Amino acid sequence: MSIQLGLTVYSMTNEWLSGKYTLPQLVDEIGRRKLGPGIEMIGFQSLRGFPNKVDKRDIKDFLDAVERNELILTSLAGNADIATHGKQWMDTDQSVAFMKPQIELAGEMGFPVMRIQIGLTPEVLEKLEPIAAKAKVKLGMEIHAPEGANTPKVLATREVYDRIDSEYLGFVPDFSATMRAIPPGMLSKLTGAGLSQAGAELLTNLWKSEGAPIQRYLAFAEQARAAGEPELPIAQAKLIFTMFGRQTPESWAELLPRTVHIHGKFYEVNEACTESASIDYAAILKVFANAGKNISMSSEWEGHAFLDMEEQCAFDMVERHHKMCRHMIDQL
Amino acid sequence: MTLEANVLRENPLSLVSDGYELDVHLAWYRSLPLSCIEQLKVVINGQEVATDKICLHHQGQLVPFTELQEMTDDWWFVQDPLRFHLEVTPEIQKNGQAELSVSLATRIPYVIIGPNFPLVQRTDVSKKVTVL
Numbered sequence: 001m002s003i004q005l006g007l008t009v010y011s012m013t014n015e016w017l018s019g020k021y022t023l024p025q026l027v028d029e030i031g032r033r034k035l036g037p038g039i040e041m042i043g044f045q046s047l048r049g050f051p052n053k054v055d056k057r058d059i060k061d062f063l064d065a066v067e068r069n070e071l072i073l074t075s076l077a078g079n080a081d082i083a084t085h086g087k088q089w090m091d092t093d094q095s096v097a098f099m100k101p102q103i104e105l106a107g108e109m110g111f112p113v114m115r116i117q118i119g120l121t122p123e124v125l126e127k128l129e130p131i132a133a134k135a136k137v138k139l140g141m142e143i144h145a146p147e148g149a150n151t152p153k154v155l156a157t158r159e160v161y162d163r164i165d166s167e168y169l170g171f172v173p174d175f176s177a178t179m180r181a182i183p184p185g186m187l188s189k190l191t192g193a194g195l196s197q198a199g200a201e202l203l204t205n206l207w208k209s210e211g212a213p214i215q216r217y218l219a220f221a222e223q224a225r226a227a228g229e230p231e232l233p234i235a236q237a238k239l240i241f242t243m244f245g246r247q248t249p250e251s252w253a254e255l256l257p258r259t260v261h262i263h264g265k266f267y268e269v270n271e272a273c274t275e276s277a278s279i280d281y282a283a284i285l286k287v288f289a290n291a292g293k294n295i296s297m298s299s300e301w302e303g304h305a306f307l308d309m310e311e312q313c314a315f316d317m318v319e320r321h322h323k324m325c326r327h328m329i330d331q332l
Numbered sequence: 333m334t335l336e337a338n339v340l341r342e343n344p345l346s347l348v349s350d351g352y353e354l355d356v357h358l359a360w361y362r363s364l365p366l367s368c369i370e371q372l373k374v375v376i377n378g379q380e381v382a383t384d385k386i387c388l389h390h391q392g393q394l395v396p397f398t399e400l401q402e403m404t405d406d407w408w409f410v411q412d413p414l415r416f417h418l419e420v421t422p423e424i425q426k427n428g429q430a431e432l433s434v435s436l437a438t439r440i441p442y443v444i445i446g447p448n449f450p451l452v453q454r455t456d457v458s459k460k461v462t463v464l
Binding site: 019212 | 335337338357361362363364365367368370401402404407409410411439441442443444445446448449450451453454456
């Protein structure tokens with residue numbers, strides 16, 4: 001097996017939001033720093049008018065940049081915005097209609113995979129499969145915290161995948177589902193917003209406890225309010241229970257046959273580029289080493305959730321992540 | 333620039349004859365439909381602007397804030413600010429200083445954290461600004 005390194009442009013969220021780069025300029029910088037060869041992006045982040053009203057010139061400029069930097073398109077990340085309307089969530093047909101143009105655009109652009117999300121029910125997936133097959137785009141359901149390989153929604157998806165048994169229905173494991181610690185940078189953000197040390201300990205203990213993420217968050221919020229913690233970090237802490245999951249690295253093994261791409265989520269890399277505090281990369285990569293096939297992995301730095309561009313350059317982080325992954329892969 | 337810091341950039345508040353114009357950036361990493369804006373609370377020098385006095389400049393029209401919840405096909409592109417009209421009696425002169433606080437809550441339509449329970453991302457930002 002081999003893991004093809006690369007990145008998602010999502011890692012450069014801060015740089016993108018700052019307006020410092022156009023999309024082709026971002027791609028050129030990725031190429032200059034040799035952070036490929038794989039390149040992934042989020043349609044709703046990187047493309048104005050996605051998916052129905054994207055300017056053809058924007059697409060051409062992006063694809064030209066990919067070509068001149070000798071990068072390889074890996075995945076276009078789509079979104080399943082089922083709660084677009086606050087009171088009337090999308091039904092099956094509305095979800096299919098929402099996803100169809102995203103899949104078709106991925107195919108037109110030459111992406112082999114479209115990342116899809118857990119909000120898509122088995123009924124929607126059945127209807128999307130022929131659309132994906134026609135577009136020659138493999139749908140990769142992202143398994144992201146708070147879900148995991150064996151949570152009920154994912155088990156339901158695995159069942160429908162087994163029944164349809166199409167190469168166009170697969171998974172994109174995201175390492176956020178299998179974390180061993182809350183990223184130290186996230187805790188610093190909350191204490192910076194006024195959460196006390198005792199509040200941070202309460203948060204860590206509840207994050208490590210058993211139960212549904214929302215219930216654990218509500219328990220934290222109730223106890224933190226009772227202890228007089230400020231409201232803002234209590235509200236912000238909700239992300240901890242949705243962004244950082246606690247499944248085991250070994251749980252990924254069951255998804256290997258249908259894995260079509262990987263999100264190498266990370267928040268920090270140690271000084272020597274041999275370890276990441278919040279995610280046990282050595283254990284996780286060992287699981288994917290048994291896939292028996294080549295898989296692309298996007299380095300997905302999400303430290304921009306709590307660090308700004310002046311504090312941490314995303315390009316540097318991806319470079320360090322690649323170094324760490326190469327070190328680990330060499331030892332497998 | 334973090335997502336919070338992104339909400340209010342340089343000189344977000346400007347004076348107009350019947351109030352202020354306020355530029356707000358999205359505190360999320362990707363574009364969202366306008367219908368996902370659940371709350372916008374604006375406080376200028378301690379005075380909260382009533383929700384029914386807030387309108388969005390959108391495609392040449394002023395759209396009342398309360399109508400945004402139905403705008404599922406109109407998008408807030410992640411790099412663009414939204415410009416809101418705040419219909420209030422301006423108490424600050426041009427080039428005057430104001431203490432501006434904004435609380436923005438957006439529903440994240442694909443992050444479902446419980447049964448029928450989407451994530452609502454709330455961002456509070458306060459900033460001393462010069463009114464243009």
